[in-house]
Amino acid sequence: GAGVSQTPSNKVTEKGKYVELRCDPISGHTALYWYRQSLGQGPEFLIYFQGTGAADDSGLPNDRFFAVRPEGSVSTLKIQRTERGDSAVYLCASSLTRLAGGSGELFFGEGSRLTVL
Amino acid sequence: AQSVAQPEDQVNVAEGNPLTVKCTYSVSGNPYLFWYVQYPNRGLQFLLKYITGDNLVKGSYGFEAEFNKSQTSFHLKKPSALVSDSALYFCAVRDVNNFNKFYFGSGTKLNVKP
Numbered sequence: 014g015a016g017v018s019q020t021p022s023n024k025v026t027e028k029g030k031y032v033e034l035r036c037d038p039i040s041g042h043t044a045l046y047w048y049r050q051s052l053g054q055g056p057e058f059l060i061y062f063q064g065t066g067a068a069d070d071s072g073l074p075n076d077r078f079f080a081v082r083p084e085g086s087v088s089t090l091k092i093q094r095t096e097r098g099d100s101a102v103y104l105c106a107s108s109l110t111r112l113a114g115g116s117g118e119l120f121f122g123e124g125s126r127l128t129v130l
Numbered sequence: 131a132q133s134v135a136q137p138e139d140q141v142n143v144a145e146g147n148p149l150t151v152k153c154t155y156s157v158s159g160n161p162y163l164f165w166y167v168q169y170p171n172r173g174l175q176f177l178l179k180y181i182t183g184d185n186l187v188k189g190s191y192g193f194e195a196e197f198n199k200s201q202t203s204f205h206l207k208k209p210s211a212l213v214s215d216s217a218l219y220f221c222a223v224r225d226v227n228n229f230n231k232f233y234f235g236s237g238t239k240l241n242v243k244p
Binding site for chain 1: 164166171172173174175176179220222228230231232233234235236237
């Protein structure tokens with residue numbers, strides 16, 4: 014596609030429910046990132062994929078958060094037993110090449126706004 | 131630890147006047163610095179980056195940024211502001227120990243008034 018696509022754009026759920034957020038990166042981009050942006054804050058790193066594997070998941074806040082990218086393209090961020098503190102905008106970004114050793118910029122989607130009641 | 135700071139939550143400027151959005155950084159080693167812009171209900175868009183070389187970096191939409199090593203700053207500038215420049219601006223630094231990570235500032239809201 015022309016850009017990074019994220020669905021849903023808005024998700025309202027109840028505390029304790031399970032949520033899935035989807036990211037479709039720019040075609041051909043091998044690197045994929047998930048960030049979380051809370052109100053009034055900059056994006057915070059969650060997880061990075063190079064191809065199909067999670068190369069760095071050190072930003073995931075706890076074991077309720079999990080992400081997959083089974084075929085090296087589309088990724089799904091999964092949140093179990095949601096809490097009110099999970100409310101934020103979840104941003105996906107992709108990049109053409111692995112950034113290690115390079116200087117490439119990230120291309121962001123418009124985000125999925127999650128509200129946990 | 132790597133970090134950036136944006137000391138101003140908001141910057142107001144009149145259309146046609148020069149604008150500056152401030153950013154300071156804290157890194158060990160040579161910094162990789164970036165500016166992103168976020169328009170309402172849109173994703174972050176890359177504006178420009180500093181990796182090495184000339185301290186004055188030119189980017190999209192007429193923006194430029196000046197890298198100042200002695201002051202550990204990377205301020206975003208534009209000679210003549212447009213109303214359409216009104217948006218949220220984020221400074222970011224790439225982790226020199228883990229290139230997978232970018233650390234973003236808290237953002238500065240730029241208001242350009244006609």
